[in-house]
Amino acid sequence: MDAIILQILNGLDKGSAYALIALGLTLIFGTLGVVNFAHGALFMIGAFCAVTMQRLLTLSHTVIDPSQTDFLGNPLQTKVPYLASVFGTEGAQALITWSVPLSIILVIPVMLFVGWAMERGLIKHFYKRPHADQILVTFGLAIVLQEIIRAIYGANPIQSPAPPMFSGSIDIGEYLGFQANAIVYPIWRLVYFAFSAVIIAAVFAFLQFTTFGMVVRAGMADRETVGMLGIDIDKRFTLMFGLAAAVAGLAGAMYAPIVSPNYHMGMDFLVLSFVVVVVGGMGSLPGAVFAGFLLGILQGFASMNEVKAVLPGIDQIVIYLVAIIILLTRPRGLMGRAGVMED
């Protein structure tokens, strides 16, 4: 039982990332009709915003310490963060350890700008082109973006730890009546799940309870009619692209302590997230979120040794297997709307 609970937690955690990326993908597809293969790169850029915040906070000046020597026997050059002169050494260190949560204030404007620039600079020219062209151009863009990140930050994973108070693990089993140490889970992963739930709720609330959201939903249902009412729906859809980019970026930034940011991490999530979108139903926001969590949990179960003993290698294919079964039985996906991608 404890193993099952652990894998459910793992599934919820992975599913959170899938759901956030798939939510953004669905927003873009639902509003602009674009199949955005660069969306994984936006997740990756978000993770590197966390790295950038860490680097900004650790910007340093060099102090030469003649009492010590470096590996070549020269006087040791030590780096002292500029922050230390403002907050003192301990204060600066405390701030630096909070670089991942603090990166949220960097992620939102950066990702809104990146999303806006992508949409206005490139993707808008492909609205009337076939989906295959959109896939090719956005996939090419993803490769360009990841190579830019590699050129700036290198190819090695960069450690971006969670703040010390969230970096340990918690014995959940004790709260559930299990013996001590039976269900130990990293605190940051629980934080990530809670953060994802808040973001998903905020996006739905924004679309459901604001005038802007109402217009966007109307535009998703019938773009022409909304346009005839004198509303500049294109402008709102561009903003939605920025919002989707920001959601992906936030998902990436907060994921940095779980998987150390590296330049190809976006590609690792992209294909899985597309499967999530298709399983949830193209254009369905609740479908994307539900399928994200469902497939995350199934992937967790499939990784259990007991399951793999019966079905070796199932952990590698379970998501695609479920996708095939669902598409054969419900071609529109779990919550897909009629008429979407059916022409």
Add this chain to the structure above:
Amino acid sequence: MKRSHFSRRGVLKTGAVAGAGLMLPTYLRAQDSGFTNAPTGDTVTFGFNVPQTGPYAEEGLDELRAQELAVQHLNGEGDGGMLSTFSSKTLDGTGVLGKKVNFVTGDTQTKSDVGRASAQSMIQKDGCIMINGGSSSGVAVAVQGLCQEAGVIFMAGLTHSNDTTGKDRKANGFRHFFNAYMSAAAMTPVLEKAYGNDRQAYHLTADYTWGWTQQESMAAATEAVGWSTVQNVLTPVGAGDFSSYIAPVLNSGADILVLNHYGGDMVNSLTQAVQFGLKGKQVNGKDFQIVVPLYSELMAKGAGSNIEGVYGSMNWNWQLEDEGTKAFVKSFGEKYGFPPSNAAHTCYVQTLLYADAVTRAGSFNPCAVAEALEDFEFDGMGNGPTLYRGADHQCFKDVLVMEGTASASGNANMVGYDTLKIIEQTPRAQVEYPEDHPMFAGGSLGECNPGA
């Protein structure tokens, strides 16, 4: 008006014939010399085939820095590095057999097919006399096979699978780097001393040639001292999130986790294992421990403080106190501003060893070079007295057992370099094995191929 005698078809035909002639692989034009790419002018070209893009690009670029330094030293530039400490005194900084050394580089991308294609291009188009470098056993085995077919020497870079000099060994291929068996043989006595001989080990293993042989070697060595292997779980390369593989460890009854992972996989799996509270957990009345059989400086940098107290092994480390190491670290450090990695070291040494073998053989003929390398004993290159065994083309030398520590200098630029501490220099005799050892069985060197 005078009419031209050139027809469109004629120009095309002539162009095609001339183009084909120019593009004729250099090695085909050199067959008269009896071996592939025999150098004819006053220069000779080495091919450095390393990952310059992809997940191991940082390691590949460090190899490239060392290879460039080796070429400078061979050509008499710089301070000479290890040439002054190398026990063989044939290299005098005037190139190799009087020819100045040039080099070209290729990008393996850490993909076997790409690495093979790039080596092929360097041999056929650039006329390389030997290929050196790499950061993956899969790529090394593929490139070694190509060099055997093409008739050039392959001086492997960072490749740690038993198979490279085991079932996939080739007469034209040579490995200076240590292997998975040696890691296990060096580490097990240290692990037994630190953790006792009643331990339950759980292995997470990268699902490819290196991971398999590393796991097999660690399991065999630790079981021989009384440990038992609870489970071995194969994980996909580049999984990123290992949580679903780590969670089952918690209640498996294991009290040791062996991470047979390398590069980014090791950084992520170790970090996540620590996040799951495995380090410091009490199981079977003992402290839970994590072991990483193969360390590198760049991995240590990525894993940060998570490596504290974690044992691993290395082929070489810049903190060694011998004269060869000091000379190399000084050369490299002054040129680049940081210490060399063990990947850089093995590529530097391999380049010098090849040049030395050519000089001793008095020929670039790969079969003469191979003969000079076989059973060659040398010293002054950083690991004490070393043997290039003729039977399998594997180097035998001391192996380092390392422990992750907090940064000794507190210098952020040195993380990964000073967060690994040498705790034992395991003598060569302890890591030697017979050439027909079962873990290396199933292959044969075959005949040396000069390419003629």
